Amino acid sequence: MASGGLTSVELSLVERVGRGECLNLAADDEAVDEASMRSWGDSRTCRATVIRDILRGRLAADPDPHGLRLRGARITGRLDLENVTTDVNLELADCILEEGVLARDACLAFVALTGCQFEHPAEPPLDGARLTCSVLRLNGARVIGHNDTGAVNLFGAHITGPVGFEGADLRNDSGPALFADGLRVDQDMFMRGGFRATGSGDAGAVRLLGARIGGNLDCTRAKLRNKSGSALNAGSLQVGQDLNLTDGFTAAGGGKDVAVDLTGAQVRGAFRFDPKRLKHKVGPHQRLAVDGLTYPGLPKQILPQCWRVLLRDATPRYAAQPYQWLAAAFRALGDERQARETLMRQRDDQLARTDTRRRERLWGWITKVTLGYGYQPWRALLFLAAVVAVSCVLAVVLGSHGALAQTTKTATPGRPCTVVQQVSVGLDLNLPVGTSVARADCELTTDSDSVTAAWLTAVSWFLRLLAWMFAALFIAGFTSAVRKT
Numbered sequence: 001m002a003s004g005g006l007t008s009v010e011l012s013l014v015e016r017v018g019r020g021e022c023l024n025l026a027a028d029d030e031a032v033d034e035a036s037m038r039s040w041g042d043s044r045t046c047r048a049t050v051i052r053d054i055l056r057g058r059l060a061a062d063p064d065p066h067g068l069r070l071r072g073a074r075i076t077g078r079l080d081l082e083n084v085t086t087d088v089n090l091e092l093a094d095c096i097l098e099e100g101v102l103a104r105d106a107c108l109a110f111v112a113l114t115g116c117q118f119e120h121p122a123e124p125p126l127d128g129a130r131l132t133c134s135v136l137r138l139n140g141a142r143v144i145g146h147n148d149t150g151a152v153n154l155f156g157a158h159i160t161g162p163v164g165f166e167g168a169d170l171r172n173d174s175g176p177a178l179f180a181d182g183l184r185v186d187q188d189m190f191m192r193g194g195f196r197a198t199g200s201g202d203a204g205a206v207r208l209l210g211a212r213i214g215g216n217l218d219c220t221r222a223k224l225r226n227k228s229g230s231a232l233n234a235g236s237l238q239v240g241q242d243l244n245l246t247d248g249f250t251a252a253g254g255g256k257d258v259a260v261d262l263t264g265a266q267v268r269g270a271f272r273f274d275p276k277r278l279k280h281k282v283g284p285h286q287r288l289a290v291d292g293l294t295y296p297g298l299p300k301q302i303l304p305q306c307w308r309v310l311l312r313d314a315t316p317r318y319a320a321q322p323y324q325w326l327a328a329a330f331r332a333l334g335d336e337r338q339a340r341e342t343l344m345r346q347r348d349d350q351l352a353r354t355d356t357r358r359r360e361r362l363w364g365w366i367t368k369v370t371l372g373y374g375y376q377p378w379r380a381l382l383f384l385a386a387v388v389a390v391s392c393v394l395a396v397v398l399g400s401h402g403a404l405a406q407t408t409k410t411a412t413p414g415r416p417c418t419v420v421q422q423v424s425v426g427l428d429l430n431l432p433v434g435t436s437v438a439r440a441d442c443e444l445t446t447d448s449d450s451v452t453a454a455w456l457t458a459v460s461w462f463l464r465l466l467a468w469m470f471a472a473l474f475i476a477g478f479t480s481a482v483r484k485t
Contacts, residue, residue, distance in 0.1 A: 006059075009043065010050045013070060017054055017088075020064025026072025026094060034142065037096040037117055040074040048077035048099070055086045055108075063088050067110065070095060078120070081106045092116050100125035112137040119144050124153040124179075135161040138168050139193075145172035148201065150179030158184040162215070166193040175201050181209040188215035188241075195222040197231075202257055204233030214240040216269070221248040227281060228255040235261055241269035246301050249274075254281035258316055264292035271295035274302050284313055291319035298329050304338055308345045318353040320346060340375040347373045370473050377477030384470040388427065391463045394456060395426030403452035405445045417442035429460040 006014070009025070016023040025044045026032055053059045054068050067089025075092075078099035089110040100120040101113070104127055111133050118125035118141065125143050128136075136159050138152070145151030151172040163185050170177035177197035191197075191206070199205030205226040217239045224231035231251035245251075245260070253259030259280045271293075280286035288310055299307050304326070311322050323346035330339035350356075351364045367373050370380050395404065399422035406415050417425070421442035445453045 006050065007042070007045070007047075009046050009073070013046060013050070013068070014054060014059050017060040017063050017068050020066035022066075022069035022071060022091075023073075024071045030072070032072060032094040032115065034096075034117060037074065037094075040072075040096070044072060045074045045076060046070065048075050048079040048097070051075065051079055051090075052081060052084070055081065055088045055090060056084060057086070057088070060088075065089075067091060069093075074098070078102055078123075081108065084108070097125070101127065103128045103131045105130045106132070108133040110135045113141055114138065115140040117142045117144075118151075120146075122147055124149050124151065126152045128157050129153050129155040131157040131159075133159060135159070135163075137162075137164040139164050139166040141165075141168045141170075143168070143170045143177075145170075145177070146174050147172070148175035148203070150176045150207075151199075152178045152180075154178070154180040154183050156182045158186075160186045162187040163189040165189075165191045165195050167195060169196045171196075171198045173200055175199065176203045176205060176207045178206045178208075179203065180211055181207060183208065183211040184214075185212070186214040188218065189213050190216075190218050191222050192218045192220045192244075195219070197222070197224045199226045199231075200228055201226075202229040202255055204230035204257070204261070206232050206234075208232075208234040208237050210236045212238045212240075216241045216244065218242070218244045219249055220244050220246050222250075223248075224251045226253050226255075229253065230257040230259060230261050232260045232262075233257070234265055235263040237262065237265040239265070239267045239269065242272065243267045243269070243295075244272045246272045246274040248276045250277040251275060252277070252279050252281070253286065256282075257286070258289040259287045261289045262293045263289045265290075265294075267293070267295040270297070270300050272300040273307075278314065285316050287314040289315060290322050291315075292321055294325060296329075298326070298333075304330075304342070308342060312345065312349045312352075318349050320350070323349070340372070344368075344373050344375055367473075367477075370470065371477035374477045374480055377474050380470045380474035380477060384467055384474065387463055387467045387470065391429055391460065391467075392423045392426035394459055394463075395429065396422045398452045398456045399425065399442075401452045402445060403456040404442050407441055407443050410441050429456075429464060 013023045050059065051068065054063070057063070069091040071093040073095045075095055075097045079097060079101045081101065081103040083105050085107040087109050090108065091110070091112040093112070094115040096117045098119055100118045100123065102123070106128070108131065112135070114137060124147055125145050131154065143151040151170045157180070177199040197205045205224045211234070231253045251259045259278060278287045290311070298304065307326065323342055327339040327342040330336070330342060347364065347368070351361055356364070370383055371377050372379055396419060398404070399417055404417045404422055404425055406413055406417055406421070425442050444457060
């Protein structure tokens with residue numbers, strides 16, 4: 001122990017803080033990993049209370065603007081910064097904090113804890129509830145928790161600059177890996193570059209309920225996992241710029257909650273969604289929740305048809321809003337065809353997954369086949385044309401076998417009708433409107449023994465009913481009377 005109760009390592013740290021230098025206890029080419037950290041002895045040990053006193057100005061009366069910079073140290077005791085207000089920057093790199101950091105209600109400056117390992121047997125290893133600071137950087141950090149409050153707790157924290165979790169590994173066997181309800185980040189938040197979060201329970205592995213990110217929220221290549229709850233629980237999240245869930249992003253959930261919950265989230269920039277893997281332990285319909293999610297334009301890096309498939313097959317229940325939001329985006333781009341396709345897929349989903357009566361399901365099936373739910377009324381015209389064609393064919397076939405004969409208005413009454421006259425009868429018997437000019441020269445035979453005439457008469461009534469039905473459906477579809485959203 002050196003003078004003043006400080007060890008030689010601690011004295012050296014105080015001196016370096018005054019000169020604005022980094023105290024590096026690790027060799028430049030040293031591989032710092034978990035095993036080596038645990039083997040460090042007194043020559044690489046610093047007490048957490050000493051760091052706290054430096055930040056409070058009690059040991060370094062005139063700290064350099066670079067602040068406290070320490071690498072490759074074993075920090076004993078819990079670094080208690082609760083309610084501490086300081087302008088001294090804190091930079092720890094490749095350090096092990098065996099009892100973690102307590103920074104509740106603290107007001108700090110620049111905080112970088114890169115490559116560090118945090119542990120605690122019962123409390124959150126990094127507890128920053130209601131923390132305020134300019135920058136928070138935990139790139140490459142390893143945080144191991146055993147509590148229901150989170151391995152990293154940033155509940156209600158406010159970071160005026162960026163937040164970085166790039167390459168970090170957060171683990172908690174009893175709760176969330178990252179608990180950040182109500183978090184405010186004025187700039188970007190990065191959870192990318194191999195970021196991993198493994199949590200437990202229905203709170204979620206990464207929990208961002210009601211969080212507000214002023215810039216981008218970048219989760220490219222992030223891997224989130226929770227066997228008993230959501231992997232990403234981000235209901236009512238607000239992102240001021242882009243939300244990126246792409247380029248190898250994976251989320252695996254379990255329990256009764258969906259793997260990725262973006263219910264009511266608002267994205268003001270691009271919404272990029274192209275996960276490498278999105279799965280749920282219970283079933284495929286528990287993979288995604290996006291009811292109330294809003295974003296400008298179309299989802300990026302995912303084809304529209306793939307997004308519609310996810311809305312149908314990956315969500316736990318039918319919701320109209322995601323389809324209607326997508327359709328509105330297509331209309332804003334002038335793509336009416338894709339807008340109609342989206343609304344048709346919405347109606348499919350509604351009929352398949354809501355508790356509708358059998359009569360409504362039947363009507364839905366009829367309007368789907370004949371009108372595309374009212375978005376493709378031309379289908380009814382095709383059916384009408386098919387009915388007329390069948391009518392004409394029957395008139396020609398049965399007319400040639402004695403069902404039709406020329407009338408007294410012709411020069412040869414009673415003789416078989418010509419093909420033109422037979423087609424005219426077929427049109428008149430089944431076309432809902434008008435009569436043809438040749439119709440007056442050909443009529444059903446009055447011979448009571450004519451079986452073909454009886455058949456043609458019976459079938460013509462049925463075909464006429466179909467023709468009127470398809471004509472009525474076309475009008476209903478054309479006027480949007482059958483559309484349901």
